Amino acid sequence: MHELSIVMGIVDLATKQALANGANMIEEIELEIGCLSGIEMDSFEFAWKQGIRNSMLEHAVRHLHRPAGKALCVDCDTEFPIQQLFDSCPNCNGHLLSIISGKELKVKSLVLP
């Protein structure tokens, strides 16, 4: 359940930003959680409900982007979509990959009153 740590990280980060901008609540939050980021979304949802209670995010509308996994084959330079870290290059079957998308774990923006 590292998802709870992640949710608490989001609450901390968002709270600091809101305070720095003179707000005491957050209306909307935009998150980016890549498909290869290691976050299990069911656990995340569960942790989210618990984690935002009595925080500035309690009534916030959440916008979630889920960038798909994309890799670049280091051997043959082919760019291709991946679902798993052990997927191989469709062109040369290589496993030496550079992940170019899907690992994101970010708070992108907030809307404050």
Added chain:
Amino acid sequence: MCATCGCGPTDHHHSHDHGLSQGIEQNTGKKIVTVEQDILQENNLLAQRNRGFFEGRNILSLNLVSSPGSGKTTLLERTLTDLKGQLEFAVIEGDQQTANDADRIHATGTKVTQINTGKGCHLDAHMVLHAVQGMKLKPDSVLFIENVGNLVCPAMFDLGEAERVVVISVTEGDDKPLKYPDMFHSSTICIINKIDLLPYVNFKVDKAKEYARRINPNLEIIELSCTSGAGLETWYDWLKSKVLLPV
């Protein structure tokens, strides 16, 4: 209050804010704040701070990760005993509860600190920072950080280690790398432990290695047994090669 990082019992935050009020726009009376910050940023910054501390003192820090029961603590006991006098060691033990592992390490005569995470499923850089503060680590030494037994959560949390060592044992499935790819992806070396039991279990070493290298082609793999001692020399050679002792 902690003098180094400024955290206290009630306000347990580190402030490493970057560009807090960047990109503010006014829009129908509401304020849109562009944040673009990594959720793990705080952990990652503390990890880099730990890393700098270790590098500055030429301390080789190793983060040992595995599922519970793969033999991490036994591997440490063996290593600390066999290399006593050759290398200087210290250990941080992470477990949800008890100081049992720390007691085992202490019995080898090595400096050890136990971190109990309570309900937590992983160590983070903040816990390691505080553990290290109380340890008076010697320069040119090796610090083993034995993470909580868990192949999932610790993968996401950089502790500031130089190398991440993933341990699996032959009493587990040989498809473990495929089931828990994140950990194998983020590790630099893999130890296959308990190879003395290979005649009795259905574990194919070649298969496990192939799966692990599908995820991480650069992964170094060492097979060993802490019971029979097979392969331990290779592990010790690897360790010694990583400690840059002053000439």
